[in-house]
Amino acid sequence: MKNFFAGFFLLLIIGCAEKPKMIGGNLVGTENISSLDTVTIFAAGNSTFTSTLNMGYATSNLAGRTANNEEIISFYNFIPVHAFDSLVGATLDTTEIRLTVNYRLHVTAPPVEFDVREITSSWTQSALNKDSSASKAIGSISIGTFSATDSMNLGSTIKAKIDTAVIRRWIESYRDTSTADFYGFAVQPKTGVVTGVVGFSTFSDYSGYYPTLVIKYTTRFGTRDSMIVSSGEDTYIARLTTPPATFQVYGGFGVRSKLLFNVNAFDKALMIHGATLTLTADSTSTLKSGLVPDSLVVFLGIKGTTDVDSFSTSNFAYGSHSTDSSGNNIYQFDVSRLVQSWITNINVNEGFVLRWASEFNSAERVVLYDSNADVTKRPKIKLLYSHR
């Protein structure tokens, strides 16, 4: 019996298997071989809408005015991290807000000018947007100005002197609970001046060029000193005067588009090996700075309860700008995974939601040829697929 046991172990140990070389392709059977086919499908429709976005936590706080006289207003609420004890009984000599430019679009000389106004109602950077009631609560009096002499070049720090009485009130709002709350400052483009959009480094920006409030003062003992506040909240709001009429995406303003394709004719068993979405841009109406990645992003649309713009944040594809053989400016996206999910009914086909990739940090606008355009410029998906 011991021999049996030992022998059995021996057999187990010498058991082996190795991977064979490949032969037998002839016996695969034609019905098992996947053959590849290509087809191009064109967009079945498109629409453009404006989303209500909260722009807090962006790395550029935008302010400016478009050619259509549409305003972008940035909001700042400085929050002191130091005690104000040294300011008790002190005289505020000068107070100024300093902002560092990190984005600009169509700013020509003379540069854009901004007024600084007091915000008169409560807001937070996580909730304020173009449709918030608080976005309208901006004081009518200018308490400071970023003037035409300020350079709007990238990296430049622009300064606006602020009425010291306002800053005193801001200080007291923190020291004395009986004083009315203070809600911060709005930077609003001056009316009727040259158009353009500027972006300023934000409190969320990692560059270190935070918005700064500089207070210079003379103490009650007669010594001069200064205090710098560079923490707080910020955001911006941008409103269009009229809804966009063309198929486009518009950063900053939250303008996005929906693009529909009909894939009902495809067999569920189809395997998608490549699906390239091509969008052609209308260069004459497109506004780009060249300072942010020239990319669009498409998301898988999902059916929202009320919104037409619901999309899946985990299903998306980026498309970068290039030029095709005819010289058209195009954006191409690998949407294989998204299209496959429609065909296999993993996701319901609610189309794509399209937006500018740097939507929160820039005000670029890309106007695209729509589903009614010439066939060479119409949105299309080229599919490479196989049957099982």
Next chain:
Amino acid sequence: MKKILFFTIIVSTFSFAGKGSIYSRFGVGEINSFISGRSVGMGNTGIALLDNSYINLSNPAALGMINRSLLTAGYQYQNFASTDDGGTSLFGTGNINSFALAFPIYTPKKIALSIAALPFSTVGYEQQLSTPFNGTSILQTFDGRGGISSAQLGISYSPAQNVMVGFTTHYLFGAIFRDKSIVFPNGDYHGGSYSETFSMRGFGFTFGGIYTGIDKLFGFSETRQVNLGATVFTGSSMTIDDETLTDFSSNTDTLKQNNQSATLPVGFSLGLSYNLRNINYTADLNFQNWDNFKLKGVHPAEIQNSIRIGAGVEFLPPKDFTDTYLEKVAYRVGGYFRQSYLKINGHSINEIFGTAGIGLPLSAESRMNIGVEYGIRGTTSSSLIKDNVFRLVLSLTASELMFIEPPVE
């Protein structure tokens, strides 16, 4: 004994699946012809072979000869040299392929039980196909593995002198995995794969009988013994759960088709054994009606009826305790021809094998049988494959008076 039993069951459970011939991609795989380590050397014959020292898994009626508890386990190494017009592939694999335990219950009526596990079929292949695409090529890979195993319980009974009958209940179970993948040469396109799993289960029965009175009918001398055996396999109506996992473009989708069916067909076997002094002659004929095979309600076009004819001779050592070790060794030789159940491109895939073996005593209670087979399957004509197959089977058998009450003195 208990340790061995436990160990053997565990190992056997995980060892039946393995790689094999590319022909195993068809039907339910390569149908197993293994009966026992002893019969391998005799052309895998033994329908009518009676012996009290081995478990005959081909005919439950033969269990009646057992007078001691027997435990056997087999190991098989296979080597394929498969050739088609694209070249030759060498492939070897080895695993434990069988386990059986048998013990007598009531020897006057030749009632004995057997419990066994062995493969019914084995699937193991891998194929690649390169197809042109955009000036380059894509690679399609087809891979299969798994098979059907049989866990079986057999019993024998002798209703009359010279007549033994028996039946085996087979629980046929297992899974066949078939994968297909498509790979592109660069990252511009997405590959994908389909992984199909057939989980199969069902019962089947083998009825067997052996008549040992032919020698008396014809008045042969007592040194000659002729047995006639026959078995009928009832086939099996198996239940299949078919699950296909499709993996594409980072998505996955699963398609399930539960409670499908497969019909394994009826089979018949006839066997003759002739013993003259210390020589056993055996011959078997097997037929299985694969024309009635259906998988998910469809009969695959490449499946046909199978016939197998085999014969063997065994030279047994004389039972003399004074013999040297070599004089206690049994020698076997045989061969078989099988028209397999495959007919591809109009050609029956036939096999012809020569076999040989020896039986080595390890102790008074145990024996090792070593069998080798070498044969050819298929042809390279008509875009087919010719397999040159070498098999080595090692089988260990131990006996013990387990379950048997010792006589009271």
